[in-house]
Every structure is written in structure tokens, then in C-alpha cells.
Amino acid sequence: MGFRLPRIVSTKQSLQRSSSTGNGASPKAVDVPKGYFTVYVGEAQKKRFVIPLSYLNQPSFQDLLSQAEEEFGYNHPMGGITIPCSEDDFLDLTRSLNDS
Secondary structure: OOOOOOOOOOOOOOOEEEEOOOOOOOOOHHHOOOOEEEEEEOOOOOEEEEEEHHHHHOHHHHHHHHHHHHHHOOOOOOOOEEEOOOHHHHHHHHHHHHHO
16 A cells, blocks of 8 residues: 555554444544544454544545545444554554654
């Protein structure tokens, strides 16, 4: 995949990951701090990431969101935005965003 994601300074600080509940139900909104939003990433098994809203201003992340729109439209069964790429590609992109 040709996307580069921003650098993750620290998993606990910049990017938080938790497993989805497995039954399609999304965790409570209180799990997402102000200034962040939830995305689901992965091919077979989706992982939940809580990422900063500032990523929405990054062209590379906007490209990824356009791909998500093309693949899933606006109906996201996981409750958050589903990103159509591997977890490794997503982490690479987030690392590159943190570097810029």
C-alpha cells in the first residue's frame, strides 16, 4: 500500500489501541478522550484505534479516508470509521504523520 502514516510518539500518548468487543458493539464513547476519534483497522480482525483529530488535516490521512468512503460508504458496522488497510500500514502512516 502506498500510504505513509505519521509516527507514533508513544502508543499510550499518541495512539491508543484496544480490541473491539467482537460482537460488533462499539465501546462506550467515554473511552474516547476529547480531541480524539475512533477508527477500526485491519483486514480479517479489526483493531480499534483512538487517534487525534489533528490527523484529519493531513493529506495522507484524507486519502485513506477517501478509500474508506469508497469501500464502506458512510455505513460503518463497527460504530467507528473502518479503514481499509492492514494494521502495519496504518501504524506506518501514523508514524509518518507524527514525524511531520
